[in-house]
Every structure is written in structure tokens, then in C-alpha cells.
Amino acid sequence: MPQKYVEFRLASQDISTVRFGVSPGHEIVHAVRTLVRPQEQPLQWGWLRAVRADVPRDSLEFLRLVVGETGYAPDLFTSAPSWDLTPADEIERLRHAPLEPISVDLRKRAVRSAGVARAALERMAADPARIRAMVVRHVEAFWEVALAPYWAQVERILHADIGSRVRRMTADGLAGMAADLGEAVEWSADTGFDTVRVRMERHEEIVDCQGRGLVLVPSFFGRHCAVLTEPPAQPTLFYPALGVSEVWHRAGSTDALAGLLGESRAAVLVALGVPLSTTDTAEEVGIAASTASHHLDALRAAGLVASRRAGRRVLHARTPLGDALVHRA
Template sequence: MDRKVVEFHLAPGDVSAVRFGISPGHELVHAVRVLLRPQTVPLQWGWFRSLEEHRPQEALRLIAVISGIDGYMPDFLTSTPSGDMTPDDELARLREVPDELLRIDLAKMLDRSTGVRHEEIRALREDPPRARARIAAAWEEAWEALLAPVWPQMLRLLRADIGVRVRRIGERGLGEMASTLHSSVTWADGTVSVRMRLHEEVVDCGGTGLVLVPSVMHSGRGCSVLTQRPAQPTIFYPAHGFTETWYRDDGAALEALSALLGRARAQLILELQQPLTTTECAALADLAISTASHHLHVLREAGLVDSRRSGQSVLHARTPLGEALANGR
């Protein structure tokens, strides 16, 4: 099947303005979409099974009505992502969405809906103040039920991903870092291209830069993009280190492994959720590079870590034994 491509053209000023962000709103909408079609995202099954049986059904239904199960979702549900964006910030912004923006985005959803859903969206669009209040209340209820219990784990994954990406820019350049975001992303001559299923577009970033946003809830579904003004051009991509056990609190695992391996080696085993260089391991575990190298050597000798050269760097990854140990199996 032919794939569409969205191209982000970066001028010199855009390159210096590329930044990373975190989007609680994006994560929540995709969490609701996982609930609608859990069979399509097996890596989220553990999180799905961990949810409380009693959920705010009306709140989840309303978000599902306005966001759909796939593809485009209303831009007003997510603000421009930033590194310090909190769920409270997102909710406060949602409560102040201008009437006209809400009408415009809901009109786009009207074009993508039929039947009862179409009529409900039409009614929401005709009364923006009431719609905004209902949507914000539903957002808050859904957040508390779905993501509030696991937000610390999600935030740790997202921040770790950003830390790794920023270091790669410093060590290898923006182009090489961009090409590792996902298999659907390529970089050439100042253009970031993202292969998409349905959408294609050429976006001139126009000196405003490009926002790169790691995602936990969208992992396993490739990348998504935000291209329409006034939103800043944005690429959402799967976070590094995403496994089926992402939702578990690592605190207990760290304590148990520390008793067995020592805290530094236990931390390294838990951080190696994807291949990392020695420098990246050292930074994530807050160790000197020489100390991290020593501990990785010990873990390699014990058969818990495999190390292979990649260009000028050495990449370390957990072996199957290391995976079993890290995941408590």
C-alpha cells in the first residue's frame, strides 16, 4: 500500500528552534483510543488490565465522540507541548479555549462523523461555552481514572527519552537524531519527512521551529503530526524504552535488584530498556562515564548485558537474561 508523506521544511532559523515537549492532552486522547480498541495495541494490555473496573463512562464516551478512534483529533484538546507542561496546565488551558477555535475544530470532526455521533458534535458546536465546560469536566475525570495513577512512570519515560535525544543532537547532530525517532522518519537536506497512512502535506516551518514530542500512549502506532496553524509544527513519536511493563512503578524493582546487584548496576539494568551508549547510560544513572563503563563490563561478564560497537560508539542492551531480571520474571 502506498504511503503518504508529510514533509517539514526547516530553514536555518528553524534548525536552531527545534525543541522537545511533553503533551498530557495527547497522551489522554490516545489512552481513550486504547480503551476503544485495545486489541490493536498489545503493548498496552498490561496497563489496560491494571485500570480500575469502575470508570467514568460518560466522560470517556464524550472524549471518544469528539476525538474518534483514529487519525485527526481536535487541536484544542492539546496545547503546544512544552517540557514543563503539566496536566493541570493542560486542563486550565482547555477551560479557556476560544469559542471560534472550538467551533473550527468541531467542524472538522463533523466532516469525519456520521449518524448519532455527527448530531452530538453538531450540538456541541452550536453552544461553545457549554461544550467547553462539558469537555473540560470530562477531561479531568478521564485523566484521574486513566493516567493520574501512572503519570509518574510515564513522565520518567518521556523525560528519559528527551534526555537521550538531546545528547544525541550534541554528539551526532540534529539530522542523525531525527532519523532515529522512528522507522517512518527520515532526514535529508534540512527536511524531516514522516511517512503517514492517510495524510500528506508540505509544511514550511517558517522560522518557528519544530516541536518533537515523545509519547507513551501512541507507542506502537507510529508517528502523528500537527501541522495546521496557529499550532506550531509538531511530530509525536514513540518514546524510547517502551515495553509492556512500562506502567509498573520501578521503585520496588530497583530496591530488589539493588539488594542483588548493588544500586548502580540495578539502575543500569532498569535504564537499558533500549540500546544506549556508555555516555547515555552514565547520564541516566547519574554516574561518571568511567564508573558506568566498569559496571557495564561487570554486567556483560555476568551475561546480563550485550555490548556491540556502532560507529564511534558502543551500544549496550539487555540480554534475554537481563530482560527477565529487569521485568521480575
């Protein structure tokens, strides 16, 4: 079967307005999907163990119906990412979301469903005011248990990812940064446009950004790239954030390793589950760059960390021995 792509075509004015954002709504969608299909999210099992017994079942089942288990997610939840968007802002936006687009979203979900689910979604699409109120109520209940206790940690990972991407863009240009967003993302300049191509399972589309730019949104819970292409929303690409694999066991690992390596050095080793520069490592751990460099030298000498050059940067990551030490802890 031919491969499908969504292509974001960027003119010069679009390139100058590429920006990053955070979407609590996108995280809600994929947190629901993680609870429904945990076998597909091994990186989130620590979170699953912590929350699944306490998540309100009625809220989970309602949101499962509205957002679906895979594929298309209603634009209602993802239409306005921004750097400083808070969960409270997101819920307030849902509270006042226009009714007609809600009906459109639910009909799209209905045609992608079957049987009882399809009939329920069609009934919901006919009464968007009632469904909007239900969405807000169930999102608030779900958020309070499943995400509120962990949001500061999640948000830190998302902002750290954005900081890393911005530095990469400064050093290697937009093309260099975009090519590193994920295996499904390609950068091309051979069609008369600068084009970001996103490999998709079912959807294909050419999006002329027409001066609207492109929003890049890291996701903590999303495993795959996703796109938002329909006006009035700005063209948006969601991609998996760096550093997710370590976050749920980080505190325990750091505590266990601190007696052996020292607190800061243990935190550096745990952070290097993904390649980081010295500056990124310092920001991730909350220490000075010179201190991070000293710890990296010591860990490298012990065979726990390896370093390699990537363009203008030197990236550090755990060796198999370092991995074994962290995961054993």
C-alpha cells in the same frame, strides 16, 4: 496505493529553532484510545489493568467521542507543547480555549464519523461554550484516575527521551537525531531544503516552516508518529518515546532481581530494554556514570548485556538471556 507523507521543510532559521516539548493533552488523547482499543497497545497492558475498572465510564465515553479512536485528534488537545507544561497548565488552557477552533475541531471529527456519532458531533460543534466546559470536566475526572497517579513516571520517561535525543543531536547533528525518531520519519536534504518527512496513513502535506521552527514531542501512549500543521500552532511532530516497554513492570522486576544482582545492578538491567549509552543508563537509574560503567561491565561479563558502537557512542542493551531473566522476574 502511493505512500503519503507530511513534509516539514526547514530553512536555516528553522533548524536553529528546532526544540522539544511535552504535551499532557496528547497523552490524554492516546490514553483514551488505549482504553478503547487495548488490543493495539500491548506495551500499556500493565497500566490498563491498573486503571480500567476505576475510570469514570461517562468521561471515557464522552472523550472517546470527542477525540476518536484513531486518526485525527482535535488540535484543542495538542496545540501548545512545551518542556515545562504541566497537567494543571494544560487543563487551564482547555478552560480558556477559543470557541471557534473548538467548533472547527468538532466538525472535522464529524466528517470522519458516521451515524449517531456524526450527528452528536455536529450538535456539539454548534454549542462550543457548553462543550468546552464539558471537555474540562471530563478531562479532570479522567486525569484524576487514569493519569495523575502515574504522571511522574510518565514525565520522567518523556524527559529522559528528550535528554537522549539532545545528546544524540550534539554528537551526530540534527539529521542524525531526526533519522532515529521512528521508522516513519526520514531526513532529506536533496530538495534545496532540509526536510523532515513523516510517513502517514491518510494525510499528505508540504509544510514550509517559514522561520517558525519545528517542535519535537515524545509520546508515552502514542504508538505512531503524528503531526500538527495548522497555524497558529507551531509545526509539531509527535513520536513514540524510548523506554515505554519496561515502565509498568519495572518496580516489580527490580524488586525480584535485587536479591540476585543487587539493587543498582538489577535497575540497570531492567532499564536496558532499549539501547542506552553509559551516561543515559546512569541518568535513568540515578547513579554516577562510573558506577553505571562498573555494573555494565559485570552484566556484560555474565552475558546479560551486549554493547555496540553507534557513531560516537557505545550503546548497551539486554541480550536474550537478560530479557528472559527480567521477564521471568
